Structure formats: structure tokens, C-alpha cells
Amino acid sequence: MDKYKRNERLAVMSQVLADNPNRIFTLSHFCEMFGAAKSTVSEDTAILSRTLKEFGIGTLETVTGASGGMRFRPMTQPGTGRRLLENICDQLKTPGRILPGGYLYFSDILSDPTMVRGMSRVIAAEYYEKSIDFVLTMETKGIPVALMTAEALHVPLLIARRSSKVYEGSAVNINYVSGHGGIETMSLSRRAAREGSTALIVDDFMRGGGTARGMISLMEEFRCRVEGICFVLSTESSEQRLPVCEKSLMVMRENGRGETPDIVVGDWVK
Amino acid sequence: MDKYKRNERLAVMSQVLADNPNRIFTLSHFCEMFGAAKSTVSEDTAILSRTLKEFGIGTLETVTGASGGMRFRPMTQPGTGRRLLENICDQLKTPGRILPGGYLYFSDILSDPTMVRGMSRVIAAEYYEKSIDFVLTMETKGIPVALMTAEALHVPLLIARRSSKVYEGSAVNINYVSGHGGIETMSLSRRAAREGSTALIVDDFMRGGGTARGMISLMEEFRCRVEGICFVLSTESSEQRLPVCEKSLMVMRENGRGETPDIVVGDWVK
Numbered sequence: 001m002d003k004y005k006r007n008e009r010l011a012v013m014s015q016v017l018a019d020n021p022n023r024i025f026t027l028s029h030f031c032e033m034f035g036a037a038k039s040t041v042s043e044d045t046a047i048l049s050r051t052l053k054e055f056g057i058g059t060l061e062t063v064t065g066a067s068g069g070m071r072f073r074p075m076t077q078p079g080t081g082r083r084l085l086e087n088i089c090d091q092l093k094t095p096g097r098i099l100p101g102g103y104l105y106f107s108d109i110l111s112d113p114t115m116v117r118g119m120s121r122v123i124a125a126e127y128y129e130k131s132i133d134f135v136l137t138m139e140t141k142g143i144p145v146a147l148m149t150a151e152a153l154h155v156p157l158l159i160a161r162r163s164s165k166v167y168e169g170s171a172v173n174i175n176y177v178s179g180h181g182g183i184e185t186m187s188l189s190r191r192a193a194r195e196g197s198t199a200l201i202v203d204d205f206m207r208g209g210g211t212a213r214g215m216i217s218l219m220e221e222f223r224c225r226v227e228g229i230c231f232v233l234s235t236e237s238s239e240q241r242l243p244v245c246e247k248s249l250m251v252m253r254e255n256g257r258g259e260t261p262d263i264v265v266g267d268w269v270k
Numbered sequence: 271m272d273k274y275k276r277n278e279r280l281a282v283m284s285q286v287l288a289d290n291p292n293r294i295f296t297l298s299h300f301c302e303m304f305g306a307a308k309s310t311v312s313e314d315t316a317i318l319s320r321t322l323k324e325f326g327i328g329t330l331e332t333v334t335g336a337s338g339g340m341r342f343r344p345m346t347q348p349g350t351g352r353r354l355l356e357n358i359c360d361q362l363k364t365p366g367r368i369l370p371g372g373y374l375y376f377s378d379i380l381s382d383p384t385m386v387r388g389m390s391r392v393i394a395a396e397y398y399e400k401s402i403d404f405v406l407t408m409e410t411k412g413i414p415v416a417l418m419t420a421e422a423l424h425v426p427l428l429i430a431r432r433s434s435k436v437y438e439g440s441a442v443n444i445n446y447v448s449g450h451g452g453i454e455t456m457s458l459s460r461r462a463a464r465e466g467s468t469a470l471i472v473d474d475f476m477r478g479g480g481t482a483r484g485m486i487s488l489m490e491e492f493r494c495r496v497e498g499i500c501f502v503l504s505t506e507s508s509e510q511r512l513p514v515c516e517k518s519l520m521v522m523r524e525n526g527r528g529e530t531p532d533i534v535v536g537d538w539v540k
Contacts, residue, residue: 007277018288113421151383167373
């Protein structure tokens with residue numbers, strides 16, 4: 001007789017998988033946890049997979065091969081991401097968010113854990129199949145979204161700094177032209193990235209693309225490949241395209257000073 | 271007859287709760303989700319609560335009163351947090367982490383999503399009963415741990431900046447004496463915090479406590495109360511105590527230049 005009931009096993013597996021998105025678990029992992037036979041856990045997995053799909057929570061896949069097992073990927077059902085972002089667009093369009101100079105205040109959204117988690121999952125869903133080794137962001141405002149994207153992909157986060165810090169060890173520094181035309185510096189610890197790795201760049205906002213181009217140059221210095229770049233928000237007038245395929249969760253059409261901007265969800269979001 | 275089986279309901283509830291720590295869900299929320307009777311969902315909750323406790327995953331509590339329902343708090347079982355931090359201490363003591371000048375390299379750990387989540391849950395567990403309204407951190411390295419602590423507490427994160435930014439709107443700036451004796455500035459958007467709120471300060475490292483005192487002053491300016499301060503790492507020689515009860519996940523005993531420091535888990539960690 002099994003030590004635990006099926007409903008107990010499913011409750012626990014569900015928690016463990018929710019806590020560890022995109023991480024591969026072997027069947028044996030759960031067999032040991034529950035003192036149950038492989039056939040039992042295999043059947044549990046099938047039920048769990050079907051149920052999580054039915055409720056639009058995510059995809060539980062079987063991974064074959066030597067390092068095989070199962071892998072959970074949250075919120076990959078069409079519609080879920082788009083609805084979430086439409087809600088955020090509505091919030092961004094509320095009056096009072098336009099600051100002097102025509103800037104949009106959205107720092108609160110960029111550090112609200114619930115909204116950040118949702119946005120990060122939409123981003124992660126686009127890159128699950130791309131063998132990303134790490135997520136790179138530039139301090140400061142993009143860090144929350146980048147962190148949770150890294151969590152969803154089960155990879156580390158690397159944070160480029162505006163200047164090299166003594167507690168980062170030896171660092172690679174590059175200069176780049178910022179959106180405002182000035183020369184700025186970007187620094188990343190030498191030990192942060194391994195040559196030949198694949199990076200996903202995640203940042204909060206793109207207008208001119210200067211910082212993004214800086215991060216691409218930085219990755220060249222580390223001999224890492226940039227698979228993609230994803231922004232939370234970009235302006236429609238971001239005319240200077242980047243050398244790497246870029247995506248933006250939301251796109252802003254500026255209406256001139258002081259007016260509420262029109263913000264829409266990126267076309268690619270399912 | 272119920273539309274879904276108990277094991278399906280438990281799998282879904284488990285996911286929803288894992289994704290929304292410390293958020294109160296009414297019984298009705300799940301009744302509607304599953305088209306099930308209150309008595310059924312109530313029984314589900316009892317099984318889930320017992321199972322999650324048995325596996326040391328967390329506590330599912332019943333909340334009474336007008337806004338009553340259930341609330342899940344991850345990893346509050348004694349031993350879990352301490353084991354996790356002992357593992358991190360071991361990693362920090364590996365050779366090669368000591369940088370010129372005796373600094374300890376631990377940026378990789380501060381932005382590893384799995385480790386950050388674990389550390390954040392240990393912090394959150396100490397403050398679940400304290401009615402925290404928001405988590406405050408100072409850019410940059412503490413942001414990941416602070417964000418996930420905020421997520422675990424189901425509250426927003428506020429990020430103080432080194433200088434005021436045009437896209438943060440009008441800001442409160444304060445000057446403070448840094449660990450190195452210099453005068454530094456700290457800035458937080460005026461609209462970030464509401465008067466009378468309760469803050470939990472989370473940061474990566476404390477030596478002299480200058481930045482921490484700066485954040486306390488900043489909260490005074492906002493007329494917010496600081497309930498506690500928690501660091502990932504502090505030095506044993508942090509002799510100047512802070513005016514607010516401080517905790518540190520790990521404490522470092524420095525052995526002088528170049529030697530591997532002795533790092534232990536904070537006494538208070540269960």
C-alpha cells in the first residue's frame with residue numbers, strides 16, 4: 001500500500017513544481033519523496049499535467065533522455081499573458097502618471113511582486129526553447145522583472161552596474177552612448193559569465209536603445225551570444241533597431257507633453 | 271456530483287497558493303473555481319493544510335473574520351531555513367571568493383533566483399505577524415532578496431535610489447554618512463509610501479550601518495514606522511547598533527586580509 005494518498009502526492013508535487021519552474025525533476029525524485037512506485041508517480045504526473053493544463057496554470061512536460069524526467073512551465077496558455085498585460089496597460093493609462101517633462105511613472109508596477117511575476121512569465125514563455133544560460137539586466141529598475149524571468153527559466157541573473165565595484169572583483173567595463181547622447185559606462189564582474197554562454201537581456205524601458213546596445217557590446221566582450229532582448233515598455237518611435245531580435249511587453253505611443261500616452265500590448269504576446 | 275476530483279482540486283489549490291504566498295483567499299474563491307460546495311472545499315483545505323505541513327512545505331492557515339478565508343505561508347517549519355543558510359555559508363567559505371582588499375564576492379548568490387527565494391522566505395517568516403505594508407531596499411545588490419521577501423509577504427517593494435530620477439516624479443532626498451565616512455544621498459519617490467505605513471527594510475550587507483541608518487531617516491521623512499531590518503550578511507564587528515531591531519541571515523567574522531572568513535548562520539534563524 002502507498003504511504004500517501006494520491007491527493008496528498010499531487011498537492012505536494014504541485015507545490016514543488018510551482019516553486020521550481022523549468023527545472024527537470026526525475027520520477028525517482030518523487031518516488032523517494034513519497035516512497036511510491038514509478039508507475040504510481042507516473043500516473044500522478046499524467047493527472048497533474050492534464051489538470052494544470054485544463055486550469056490554464058501551465059505545462060507539465062515529460063523530458064526524455066539521460067537527464068530525463070518532468071518539467072513544469074507556468075502560464076504558457078494563450079490568452080493568460082495578454083489579459084494580464086491589458087490590465088497593466090489600463091493602469092498605466094490612469095491620469096496622474098504623467099510627470100513633468102512627459103515621463104511616465106511606472107516604478108510602482110516594476111516592483112510590484114505580483115505584476116512582476118506575471119510579466120516575467122510572459123517573457124520566459126517566449127524563451128523556454130532557446131537554451132538560455134543566464135538573464136542579463138542593467139541596474140536598477142529592470143532588476144525585479146529580470147530576476148523573476150531568470151527564476152521562471154531556472155537560470156542565474158547577471159546585473160551590469162554603472163561603475164565597477166570593489167566587491168565585484170575584476171570587471172569588464174565598456175563605454176556606450178546613452179539615450180541622451182552622453183557617454184556612459186557599464187560594468188560586469190569578470191567571473192559573472194562563462195565564454196560561449198547564451199544570454200537573454202531583460203530591461204524595463206527602451207527609447208533610444210543605447211543601454212541595450214551597451215549590453216550587447218558587453219556580451220561580445222564576454223564572448224556570449226545574445227539570444228533575445230525583452231523590454232517591459234518601449235516607445236513606438238524606437239526607430240533605431242537593435243542588432244538582436246527585440247520584443248516589448250507593452251508599446252507606448254507618445255502624444256506629446258502632458259497627455260496620457262496610448263499604451264498597447266506587444267503584438268507578439270499570445 | 272463534483273465537477274472535479276479531489277486530487278485535481280488539491281493540485282490546483284496547491285499551485286494557486288504557492289504562487290500567492292500570504293494572500294488571503296476566501297473559500298468561495300475556490301468554490302467558484304471548481305463549481306464545488308463550501309463543505310467540499312473546506313475538507314480539501316484541511317487535507318492540504320495537513321499535507322503541506324507534513325512535508326515541511328509551509329503553513330496553510332484559516333483566517334477568521336469579515337475578510338476571512340485561508341492563507342498560505344511557505345517554509346515556516348523549524349530547520350528548513352537553517353539548513354538552507356548553512357549550505358550558503360559553505361559556498362561562501364570556498365576559496366577564491368576573497369577579493370583584493372579582503373572583500374567577499376557574493377553577488378552571484380545575491381542574484382541566484384533559487385537561493386534568493388530561500389533566503390527571502392526565511393526573512394518573511396520572521397515578519398508574517400507584523401503587519402508589514404511594504405519592503406524597502408536601497409539599490410542595487412539587495413533588490414533581488416527584497417523583492418522576493420515582498421512577494422512572500424504579499425506587499426509592494428520600494429527601491430531607494432542613489433540620486434533622484436526624473437521618471438520617479440518628485441522625490442524625498444536625504445543625506446547620510448556612509449560606511450566610508452563620506453556624505454551620500456538617498457532618494458525615494460514622494461508617491462512611493464503612504465504616511466503611517468509600516469516598513470520592513472531588507473538589504474544585502476551591513477558593516478558600519480550607514481546605509482541602514484539612512485533608510486531609517488528616510489522612513490522618518492515619510493512618517494512611516496520601521497518594524498525591522500534584515501540583512502543577508504553582516505560583520506560581527508558591526509559595533510554601532512541601529513535604533514531598530516536588526517537581524518542578519520548570516521554573520522561574518524573577518525580574519526584579516528586574504529584569509530577565508532568564518533561565516534555562520536544568524537542565531538535567530540530557526
